Amino acid sequence: MRGILRGLAVVIENVEHARKLYKTEFYGRFLGYDKVKREEVEKINTPLILALYEAVYLVEKGKLTVVDETSGNVSLEELKKLGREKIKNFDEIYQIYRYFRDLGYVVKSGLKFGALFSVYEKGPGIDHAPMVVVFLEPNRGISATDITRGGRLSHSVKKTFTLATVTKTGEVLLLGFSWARL
Numbered sequence: 001m002r003g004i005l006r007g008l009a010v011v012i013e014n015v016e017h018a019r020k021l022y023k024t025e026f027y028g029r030f031l032g033y034d035k036v037k038r039e040e041v042e043k044i045n046t047p048l049i050l051a052l053y054e055a056v057y058l059v060e061k062g063k064l065t066v067v068d069e070t071s072g073n074v075s076l077e078e079l080k081k082l083g084r085e086k087i088k089n090f091d092e093i094y095q096i097y098r099y100f101r102d103l104g105y106v107v108k109s110g111l112k113f114g115a116l117f118s119v120y121e122k123g124p125g126i127d128h129a130p131m132v133v134v135f136l137e138p139n140r141g142i143s144a145t146d147i148t149r150g151g152r153l154s155h156s157v158k159k160t161f162t163l164a165t166v167t168k169t170g171e172v173l174l175l176g177f178s179w180a181r182l
Contacts, residue, residue, distance in 0.1 A: 008051075
């Protein structure tokens with residue numbers, strides 16, 4: 001499968017490839033659409049937009065080749081270098097993304113929840129994301145504000161609020177909060 005690097009995103013222009021990638025593993029988002037249910041994918045005729053961390057993951061797994069229309073193939077290291085140059089804490093954010101994907105979860109942007117990621121067990125349109133993940137910068141302590149935000153967020157959207165960071169030894173460290181009404 002081939003994607004074209006455009007800024008900090010990778011575009012899958014071949015609609016058949018885009019449909020397959022989304023339908024099988026919920027990568028990316030279709031241009032002009034927020035969430036697409038699996039049964040609606042065949043009606044979509046727009047390119048699929050991958051976040052840079054999604055493209056890096058797919059290149060690592062051998063499922064995607066990325067090209068730049070002016071300079072040709074873009075290597076995995078070139079993609080990571082771009083991420084490091086343009087996105088603060090790219091390596092740590094990517095490592096957290098990879099951690100959840102490797103466990104079999106579907107990982108989507110959590111921006112609408114004020115989080116880094118929304119993590120699904122099955123995928124959008126099939127189930128609701130039971131978890132939102134907020135990135136905690138390495139070497140930063142957890143503040144009372146972080147915990148309060150987690151409580152309010154998890155309670156209002158009925159999701160487990162998870163703080164995620166990467167340790168100095170490269171391990172992903174998670175701390176989850178879930179508040180339920182009694």
